[in-house]
Amino acid sequence: MSKKYRNTIILISLPLQILVIQFLSTKPNWVEEAYTNKFYKSLSQVLRIVFGAIPVPVGQLLFYSIIAAMLFWLFRQVRQMWLKQVSLKTFFQRVGLAAVGFLSIFYFLFTLMWGLNYHRQPIQEIVDIRPRKVSTPELKTLCRELIRLTNQSRQQLTQQENQPLILPISHDQMLQEAAVGFKVIAQKYSKLMYTYPAVKQVYVPQLMSFFGIGGIYFPFTGEANVNMDPPNFVLPATVCHEMAHQIGFASEDEANFVSYLACRLNPNPAFQYSGNLMAMKYAMNRLVRVDSVAFKQLERSFSPGLQQDLKKNREYWESFQNPIEVVSDGIHNLFLKANDQEEGLESYSMVVELLLAEYRKNRLKY
Known part of the structure; x- marks a missing residue:
């Protein structure tokens, strides 16, 4: 294959893929039955069986390795340009083609x-x-009920109201018991x-927090990676959110709903509190965006312990x-919008x- 022909393929492959995805986005029933319920379900299960048996987060290690390799390659290109082994034009051509080629391969596999x-x-x-469409009266009713449930589920865990809650569950136990709630839903x-x-x-969880990330799903290995550094009362909901991604709920609002x-x-009250708190x-x-007065009134019903949390x-x-x-939030926002999530981070x-x-269906009673 000639260099010119190869470069042409690289340049047209990405827009062609985008056109195909735009077409498939108009066929949600086909995607649901042929892709999600058959191909993806089987593929994701195989990936979880293989990589779930490995105790280390393979996806995270692979991610860091790819970043390191890309930086090393870029350093070599800059060095060649600096030493005048290649022209500035050649440098930008190489970097541009490499970027398009990488994005094309990544987009295809992703x-x-x-x-x-x-x-x-x-x-x-x-x-x-x-x-x-959400009406303000309905929203106030929902908030009132969720506050009641959150206060109630916290009291099931502790009677101490003068300090933040520490869930009586280890990180390992949290990861093991998260699937119980899914079993009940199913x-x-x-x-x-x-x-x-x-x-x-995740390794180096503080680095994830530095970028504002609570968890991430790595589709190339099927692993859900969770930042366990934040206060542990928010972690069960984060774990279940990433697990929702694993079973094919890509949209953030839907993953949050499945997590809830x-x-x-989940019979464990630690999970119940975390889910109620998130919701x-x-x-x-x-509510604070549409009725700040009602927000302040309802905020007074937070228990002292909930306020501490x-x-x-x-x-x-x-x-x-x-x-x-x-910057990280901006990139994430663009990523979501590029994947048909028009609201971006607001999703x-x-x-x-x-x-x-x-709530309209069953008043959140389970």
């Missing part, structure tokens, strides 16, 4: 191994709920079945605020629509 799940049927078709909704766990703690269900239906925070964050979590993340986190909070639909 889409094949997970990304098409962004275009599956919406979760409301699976759990039989009907989201609609009795009603088979597509939420989770098998062959492959959830691992998995936590609420309550999203609902209250939505929220303060601890807020102070934890504030301690990692830095300019790089802003996380779209779980409120799903929570309200669930």
